[in-house]
Structures are given as C-alpha cells and as structure tokens.
Amino acid sequence: SDTGQNDDQSQDQSADSGNGENQQLSGQVIVDGSSTVYPVSQAMAEEFKKQHSEVKASVTSSGTGGGFKKFVQGETDINDASRPITPSESQKCKENGIEYVEFKVATDGISVVVNQNANWIDSVSKDTLAEIWGPENPPQKWSDVKSEWPDKNVELYGPTSASGTFDFFTENIVGEEDSSRTDYQTTENDNFIIKGVKGSENAMGYLGYAYYQQNEDNVKAIGINGVKPTVESISNGEYPLSRPLYFYVNIDHLKENETLREFVKFYIENADGEIIRQVGYVPATESHQNDLMNKFENVMDGNYEVNYKS
C-alpha cells in the first residue's frame, strides 16, 4: 500500500459521506476493547479525522474483556471485540440499562505458521493439530505425531490464554474452549510468535492473519484440512479458522452523539474496502455490508430490539 493510493481513496470517501449538512462535527468518540480489532478502529478513526478535523477520537486497546467492563457501565461509545459478548457481559448491560448493537466488521483467519524451511510439513488436518496442541499426552517430538516427521523436539509458540485468539483456537481445533497443552511459549505480542518460529525449523505457532500476511517472507502458513489462509478462503468461510471480528455500539450514545453516528456510519461504509485490507484483515462482502447498513438504519429508526444473552 503506498501513500498516493491512500490520498486518492480518502478523497473518494469524503465525496461519499460529505453529503450531509452537518459539516462541522466537533464532538468526541471513545473506542475501547480488543487489541485485535484495534488496528481497524484506529485506521477508521484516522480516515474519519481527515474529514472532520475537529473531532476527537480516542482509540484504546485494553482487551475485549477490559473494554466490555467499561462498556457495560456506559463509559465508552464503542467496544471492539474479537469474540461475541458473553452472557454475563450482556446481562450487565441489561442491569445497567445499556442498549447495544453488534456489528461484525471484518474477518480474521487464525494462521498456523511454521519455519520457511520446514519442508516436512505443508498442511495438516484439524485432528492432527488437535493432537499437537491438545492437553492430553502432548507430543514431545514431531515424530511422536507422525513417524515421517523429524525426530526433533516440538517447539510451540502461541498467544496467552487470556486472548480471544487462544479461546477461538482451542474451541475450534482442540474442540473445547480453553483446553490446551501448557508447555509452550506464550506472549501477548504476536510479533514474538513470528520471531520464535522464524528462528527454529522445529517450531510452530498460531496467530492472527495480519501478522502472517506481513511476514509471508519469514514464515510459512500451513493449510488446515488442505486449505491455506488467504483473503479468499477466509472471506468465503472455507478456511476452518475464520474468525469474525465485532464492534459493539452503545445505542443511547448513538442517538445522542451526532459525531458517533457519523463515525459508525463511516465505519460501516468502509467495512468492505481498502482500509480493512490495509490493516491485514478480510473485509466484509458487499451483501454483508448492506446488512450492516440496514441494521444501523433500523437502530436509528427505533426498529431494533436488543437481544440480551443469558
């Protein structure tokens, strides 16, 4: 992505949304939540700010859970989430009289990566992955998994158990959320998974698609059940570890705060395009984007009922 391209694009966008009479927005928007979604919100805020220079947009990444803790108190306008809201969080909103609406903005594909030079592996089945990462009798040597694999120690890198990535991976691969072997290197910074895997031919790790995409030269993503993570395979759901990313908006704030309204609209309008791709995620399809827009309009028209989980 180069800069010139971006300039053109932002001009396009101002043409898109600069049609309102509300030229001089000057309010503020507070976004908090998942560090996975954070780059998306950050990019949206950046572009939005280019059109509305007086707006104050605060984007924080304090984790999905930490963000929801504030969201359920009505302290933030938007909460980014790398997982759906939990029933308890939803109930807190209900108790506090917070009405919210969920938007699924982008899709991530959790990528399993190995060293560039690891010629012995190219694709694995979900079951094999489960065997490697599962809690029961975790293999110590690769040859314990498959006899043709090298007789070398298994070195694993992954995100911490507090992250949404971990939850999603364990639920979809191991089969039970939060169930995993424990003897692997954990970090909350995905760049260090890359570093670890890059450094050893016997290493394997999993992380967000954005990180893989930036490091295609450094590590190799292996296929799962034969499907490799690509924009295509993630967006059409073919890739087994496609993971939706969300943001939640406080409806009261949405109604009161014109700036927020414009921001959310802007966010949805751009959910299908370049901005999302630039930060390394897979954008929404056109039809999905239309759904989001309809949902937004329904909320604004009052045709929307919050479906609290329990």
Next chain:
Amino acid sequence: MDNRLKIKRTNPKVLKERAIKSALFSCAFVSLLVTILIIATLLGDAINFFTEVSIVEFLTGTNWSPSMKPYSFGVLPLVTGTLMITVISAVVAVPLGVATSVYLSEYADKKVRKVVKPVLEVLAGIPTVVYGFFALTFITPVLQTIFPEISLYNALSAGIVVGIMILPMISSLSEDAMSSVPDDLRDGGYALGASKFNVTTGIVVPASISGILSSFILGISRAIGETMAVTIAAGRLANMSVDPLKSIETMTAAMVEVAEGDIAAGTAAYDSLFAIGLLLFVITLAMNMVSQYLKSRYKEKY
C-alpha cells in the same frame, strides 16, 4: 503586655504556623487515603473471587491456570515468579547501584558526577515496554551464548532488565545520601591515616545508611511492582520452578494478562486480578514491616 509570649489562638503568626502544619498533615494523610482506597478498590472483586475459589486453594495451590483448562487458581507459582524477578533484579541493582553511588560520591570528580548521574537517571525513564523488548532482543541472545538451553522467555533476562531499570533509583538516591555526609567526618577519618576505602566503607556508608536503605526499598519495591517489562520478557508460564533459565509468570504479569486480554469481567479469571493485587499488597506490607524494623536499628545521626 506581660502575656506577650503567651500564644493567643488568634495571633496571626500562630494561626499561620498551625495552618501550615495542618496543610502538611493533610499531604501526609493523602498517602493513607490512597492505601485505603486501593484496598477498597481491590477488596470488592477479590471477595467475589473468594466466593468462587477457596482462599486456601488460592494460597496453597501450586498451579496457576485461570483461563486454560483445567482451571486452577494456585497462586504460589506466581509468588515464586515475583520472588525470582525481585531477587535477580536486586542481585543486579543493589551492588551495581551502591558501587556506582560510592564511585560518584567519593571518587569521581565533580564533572564526571555531573554527567554520569543524570545519564543514569535516564534509565529510570525508558518506557518499561522498551525494557521488555531490550531483554528479548538483546539480553536473551547474549545469555543464549552462555546458557544454550535458556528459554526465549526467561526469568533471568527479565530480572536483569528490571535490575537495570531500578539501578538509577539506587545509585542516585544513595549518592545523595552519601554526598550529604558532612566533610568533617571524612576529614576525621583521613587524619587517622585511613585510606579512601576505609573512610568510604567505614564512615561514609554507615553515616548514610538510612538513605541507602531507603533507596533499596524504593528500588526493590519497583521491581516487585514492575509490570510491562516482565510481562514481555519473562514469559507467561506460571511454574513453580526456581530455574532462572525458564519461563515464569509474575503476579503483576498475571494481572496484566487478565486486564488486557479478552477475558470477560465477572469471571473468576478476571476477578483473580484483584485477589492477586491484594495478596501482593499483604506480602509487601509484611516485607516493609521487617525492613522498617531493620532500618530503625541502623540509623546514624550527625
């Protein structure tokens, strides 16, 4: 007239002195208030936590796994992790810090002191995140050449980096304490034919021991409470081992993990953050009581 010296409560000078005293007391009171508020902040959720996890399991359990099945909330591995970082960083920073302060205060000439002291103080201001990366990308690789079996994330390099971080706290505050020892005392020593080494270790250091101990307490306290650097560099593997070459998890790292991860509030995993905070508070309180006692025994006054 004959009551001139008697303080009248309305005497403006007296009122002023009293007002100042009250104002200063209020300042001191703030710190008490902060403690009360911290306890209050932690207690609510910590109590929630203890309704789900028994306090005995928490304090005696040897397995910490709040968000990985099987869930388990034994805090001991975190305590040993914190202890290890504290000990390693103290082993690095205390001798280096004291030696540096002795050098700057007693040996270095004025120009060197004027440059080196502020230079070292810069170490105190480097963002802790940066320290974390420094440990991972510089210290660990160096250590790897010495201990090939060392983990990428390990207690040793995290401890070293925390030691570097608290170094200026110890060196600067100790240096201040030593340089405020009156020169008369040094003269007294030198005139007896004591060498510089003797005067420094036998007179200056004992005379400034209160300040030196304070600097230890502040430095080591920061090591105990240090968060980001260890979170990044020491790994996230809560294990009871005391092998500094392995990954560990400290109490503070566990707290950040919960606070910045995606775990939902209200779960035991989330509430454990507050329980750990409270426990850490109790542990440091006990340590401080001991050190206050020790300090009161080694005070020299001039």
Next chain:
Amino acid sequence: MPNINVEEALAGDSANVKSFNNPIIDVENLNLWYGETHALNEITLEIPEKQVTAIIGPSGCGKSTFLRTLNRMNDRIPNVRIEGSIIYDGINIYEGDIDVATLRKEVGMVFQKPNPFPKSIYENVAYGPKVHGVNDKTKLNEVVEKSLKNAALWDEVKDRLDASAMDLSGGQQQRLCIARALAVEPKVLLMDEPASALDPVAMSKIEDLIHELKKNYTVVIVTHNMQEAARVSDYTAFFHLGELIEYSKTKKLFENPDKRMTEEYITGRFG
C-alpha cells in the same frame, strides 16, 4: 586568687631558631592559594623532632591552613594550589607518589571543630587501630581505654562506651577526638586548638599529656591562648596574614620578640 605568670613558663634559652640538626618536618617556601586568596605566603620553617611547636596568630591568619598542609589534609579542599616543599622524614610529601594514608597515620591531626563519627564512643576511638589492622578485641579494649585516659575522658564515659558520640558535650567531643588521634600512635601530632573548648582541668590534663607525648612524639599545636603556648611549647611560630612573622624558642618569642608585630600581638591583650 592565682596570678598567672607567663615568665615562669618560659624557661629555656633565647636563641632564635633558624635550623635544627634533625628536623622531622622541613617546610620550604610554601605558598598556598584558595582560588585567588593567597592564604600562605612563602613559609619556611623547620619543625624539630620530639619537641612541641606552637603556632599562634590572629584568627584567619592561616594557622589551620598551615597545619593541614603538613599531612596533606588540604588535598581534600577543591581549588587549593600549593607551591614549595615540605620534607617529612626525608621525603617531599608534595612530590611523586606519596601514600597519604601512611603519611597521615604518622602525622595525625585533631581538628578545630570537634568532628566525632556518628558512632559509639568506643567505635570512634577503635576506628583508627582497626583501620590499621588491629582486630584483637582485648588489644582494642586496651587501646581505647588508654587513649581515653590520656585524653582525660575515661572517667566520664567509661560507663557508656556504647552511647553515641554525638550526645557528648562540646568539650567531651573534643577530648574524644584527641583520644581518637592518640589511638593510632602517630609520630607527629597536629592539634588545631585542642584545648579551646576545654575547661581548665581538662586543659591541664591535655597539657600534661602533651608533655608526656613529647618524650616520644613531635607535637605541633595551634592555639589562641598565649599562656597555653607559653606553658606547653618549646618553639613558637607567629603567623600574620599568611606570613610567618617570627619563629623562635618560645621563651625568646614571648620575652623578647624580634618583630614589633609579634610584640604587639602577644601583648595586645595583656599589655
């Protein structure tokens, strides 16, 4: 009511001092500047071994400064510049690699302002011997007791050797500092107004001590007290504004000074 008779104290011959057979310290053309201030100006004098030399002169004339040059305590003050030479025991102490610690062990000093260490009374006195390698407890106890006795302090503190030296009275602190200096058994003892804070009884004990010390040691003493100088010293040097005005046998200097200035000074008070 006693009459103080200085004349009596000044027995001895009245020859002027130029040089000694065997001076322990030989100061030649000594100049000292504090920054711009020329505090000692071309001082030349020899200090005889096993004698008491007194230095007198008005406040600010450079007595303390001079004393401190003799064991290089001036090294410790920034911006001091020294020219000239001081030969101690055959060696110019301002030249080449001098082991100042050994120098100071041999040329000990008691300061004008008492400066006890913030330690116990015992530790103050034992510090010197310990530094010089005496670790034997009984030996130390002996040294401490003997030094405190010599400094006329033992009776007052023998029951509280562990008390802080900082809680002593001014005069007690001064005697403690004397005891501390004695404990390392220097060959030359420099005393900067050791008796100024002392009452007559303590003072006379210190003077007795000085007489005693003379048998084995060399003493250089700064004092403002003419009688003391007269009583205790064999030779007296009179300083004025950084210059050595007159230096001769004590008796001579007090009875028949060469210089008008000396006469004015020593009689200025009592004339």
Next chain:
Amino acid sequence: MPNINVEEALAGDSANVKSFNNPIIDVENLNLWYGETHALNEITLEIPEKQVTAIIGPSGCGKSTFLRTLNRMNDRIPNVRIEGSIIYDGINIYEGDIDVATLRKEVGMVFQKPNPFPKSIYENVAYGPKVHGVNDKTKLNEVVEKSLKNAALWDEVKDRLDASAMDLSGGQQQRLCIARALAVEPKVLLMDEPASALDPVAMSKIEDLIHELKKNYTVVIVTHNMQEAARVSDYTAFFHLGELIEYSKTKKLFENPDKRMTEEYITGRFG
C-alpha cells in the same frame, strides 16, 4: 611580657547573690534529663537584667544544657524531660502555649560549635532580620555592617560578603555566628563559649562588645576561660555535675568562694 592579674579584673562588692530586685530570668528547681541521664539537678538561680552572668564549670557539667533551657532550644532534642520553671519577663516559659519563636528572638543564642548557614556571609547575617520582617535593602545593609563590625569581623570580610560562609576560618565562623545573633537585637544574649576559638585581639573586641551590650542587653555567657569570666561578667555561676554549686558576684566567687569545690576548680589551674 604581661602578667595576668585576675584580682584586678574582679573589682566590685563581694555580696553573695540570693535574689535580685528585678531579675529578667528566674529559674526555679530546674531538672533536666536526657533519657536516663540527669543532666541538670534542681537548679535555682536568678539572672539579673542588663548584667553579664558567666557560667563556668568542668566540661560536661551541664553548662550548654542549662543555657539551652533558657530559650527552650532543648525542645529540639528527643527524649529530653524538663521539670521546674523558668520565668522570663513574668511568664513561665515551660507552661502553657508559649510562642517560642518570639522567645528566641528575645533570648538569642550563639552556639558552642560555629554553625554558619551554607549561604553567603551577607545572607547569614541578614537571615535573622529578614525572618523578622526587615526587607528594606538599605536597612539590611546597615544591620549587616553594624553586626559584623560589632562582632569584629567586618574588616576581614567586607570585600567578600558574597563568599560562602563555609570557607571562613574557624574563628571567623564563630564571629559570624555572633554577628548573626546580634543582627536580631535580642534582649538577652546567650553565648556558649563565644571566644573559645578566638585570638586575643578578636576576643578582646568581643569582650568590649559585651561591655557595650550590657547597657541595653542581658548577657549570659558560658566560658572555660577564668580570666574571661573574671573580666567580663558581673555574676558567676559555678556548675558541677549538673548542680549549681555556687552563684555570686564574680569578684566574690573568684576571690572568696564559699564552697571548697569552687575554690578548687578556679584555682586548680592557676594555683
């Protein structure tokens, strides 16, 4: 060579002192303990206004301690316990709410060890007046000059008022501290061995000053120097081991003391 004749200095009548018409300070049954140490034992004495009272006694007998009780400087030492009363200007300064700052402004003090502030010479002297509200620059200059002159220091420092007081010689520092105390014009001036570090010339100037001060001020002076006590004071109190042994007119005390102990002490040196 002068003879020092104490007799001459002790002119005046020889009545013993019991009480004065109008004492400025009246000490009654004063006891003081440092922790366990009983440092002052049932001291009762009256200090006459506009007279000079000398306090003598062996080192460690409680002279400084006593002096410090008179303006409550002992408040500052931990573990001090005081019983008895001290009436100053009609008020018991150990009772009720006393404005110690005003007390100390009126009952000023010069300490045994010179303790100049680490500021310039000028600032040292100007400190007191400034604290008491004098801000006018010319007024301050006047006060500084006058005080330094009175303390016999002006000539030595007039060219370097901005230099640090810490670089002065011992005797200069002591005179600076006297100047600093004079600058606030106290009614009573407590001097703890003010002349001990002074040479005869400076000492005589200070003594002249004390004579001068007497016209308007009350002076209480601690000294080890019998001649000085004899020359300068009107009344003398002799302390021993925390007790007031004898208190009478100076002439009486020196010529014809009531107590054997007094006689032994004052003659002990000169007999």
Next chain:
Amino acid sequence: MDVRSNKGDLKGQIFLFLLVIATCVGVASLAILVYSVLEDATGWFDLAFIFNSPSRFPEEAGIYPALIGSIYLMLLVAVFSFPLGVGTAIYLEEYAGQSRIKNIIELNISNLAAVPSIVYGLLGLALFVRALNMGRSLIAGALTLTLLILPIVIVSSQEAIRAVPDSLRDASYGIGSTKWQTIRKIVIPEALPGIMTGTILSLSRAIGETAPLIMIGAATSMYSAPDGIFSLFSAMPLQIYAWVGQPQYAFQEGVASAGILLLLIVLLTMNSVAILIRNRFQR
C-alpha cells in the same frame, strides 16, 4: 616507614576498579539501549514524525497528539506531586516527631511504592474517572500517575531533609525563626538537591508508564492533541506500545523507535531543568 610505598593500597585500587566497572555497566546499558533505538529510528525520526498524527501508514505516522499529551501530563504530575510529596516529607521529618502515626504513614508509603502500576490504574479508574466523574481526561491520568510516583518523591525528600545537619536548624531557631521559616529558608534549600533527584526519578518513571494509563482508558491512539485538562488524551508510551504491537515491521522497529527516541529527548529536556536546579544547590 616509607610514605612513598604505595603498595599498601592494593585493596583500594581493586575497590576503585570495581566501582568504575559497576558505573560503566549502568552507562553501557544505557548506551546499548540508546544505540539500538537510534539505529532503528534513523530514517523515521524527522520533523514530520513529530508534527503528524498517527497513521496506519508508517511513512505518515507521527506522534504529535501523544507528545502534547505527555508534556501536559508531566506538567500536571509535577504540579500535583511536588507539593504533595515534599509536604508529606516535611510533615514526617519536621513535625511528626517520633509518633506512632509517623511510623504508620512511613510504613504505608514504602508499601505504596511496591503496589504495581496496574493497581494504580484500577484505582484511578474507580476514583478519578468514575467517582469524581473526570472521565478519561488528562487530569484523571495526571492524578493517577501522581499517586503512583508519590512514594518516590516522599521517601527521597525525606532522606534529603533528614540529611540536613541539625546544627543549621539550631542556628535558625536560635534567632527566633518560626518552624516554617526554618523549614522554608534553611531546610528546603539545603535538601533541594536530594528532593530534585527524587522528582527527576519519579517524573521519569511517570513519563514511561503504560499500564495505569491503559487501565484508566487513555487512548492508545489519538488523532488530535488535547486542548485542556479535561480533554481526552494519549501519551507517548501508549502510542509506542500500540506501534510495537502492530504487524508491520516498519511500525515495530522504525516508527516505535522514533517514538522512543522522542520520548528520551523529552525526558532529558525535562530532567535537565531539574538537574540545573539540583546542581545549583549542590555544595
């Protein structure tokens, strides 16, 4: 004896050697750190970086809003923590005597020094952001950091005040100064170098802290600079933290390093003021 023999001091030579080595270790650590930062920052650190807002394109990314946020933050922290910390120290050293309350407060302060910064974040969130309704404003962030560094300011000031010789206080009281006059004119100027050291160390700590600010919800990215103490804000370490976590190398290394470099520059500028004050008062 031979005063010329210098061999007796071998111990002293070894000692000095060790001291120099120790000092060098600290200096060398800093040199390595700064060198690696500089190396990564070259090419990224320029005026545009300082005056731009953050961006998802590394070439355009700047730190201006966070820079201004940090500067405001430090000014506020200094304004809050200096009087509070020094005031507490004065109370404890000059007024409290040997009382029980003094022991309790002192114990409490050294205990606060060990409370993890994240807990201060929790406290700031509960107290300033919520209870006092300050929101995620600069002032809430400054107050949170103030509490965090208060123990350092207090303890170091206390030590500095304690080291002032009592004879100076005697001298001041002896001419009738009140307690406060003595403190203000004699004790504080004498203790100032030590107090400044504490202030330098604590402000340094404050400027590099991330966790508590994230806890109170300060922005990791802001696109406009704060314009008042109740304004939303970001701070440099937060922005750096965000960059370091980005997938692109250009952010992790270049842009983040440029941010660190700028932070060090700000830190040095801030400290040099304090250092000037310290040097002026140091004897």
